[in-house]
Amino acid sequence: MAIWVNEQIDPSGLIYSCIACYDKDQAQECNRSFEENLTEFQKESGWIVRMRTVESWDDVPVNALKLD
Secondary structure, three states, rough: OEEEEEEEEEEOOOOOEEEEEOOOOHHHHHHHHHHHHHOOHEEEEHHHEEEEEEOOHHOOOOOEEEOO
């Protein structure tokens, strides 16, 4: 079963926020929320939002909020 991981990443490549869950719909909503909460300044500065899947909780960043 895939684990959906959403990350907000700052311009230096550090993960600022991360939420992981099994539910694809919940992950897509989280992704939209992450995108909407970035300010124009953050976007212009190089902040990005990324959604990806992993196969194991071991592959989820340690600082993630983990929902199941």
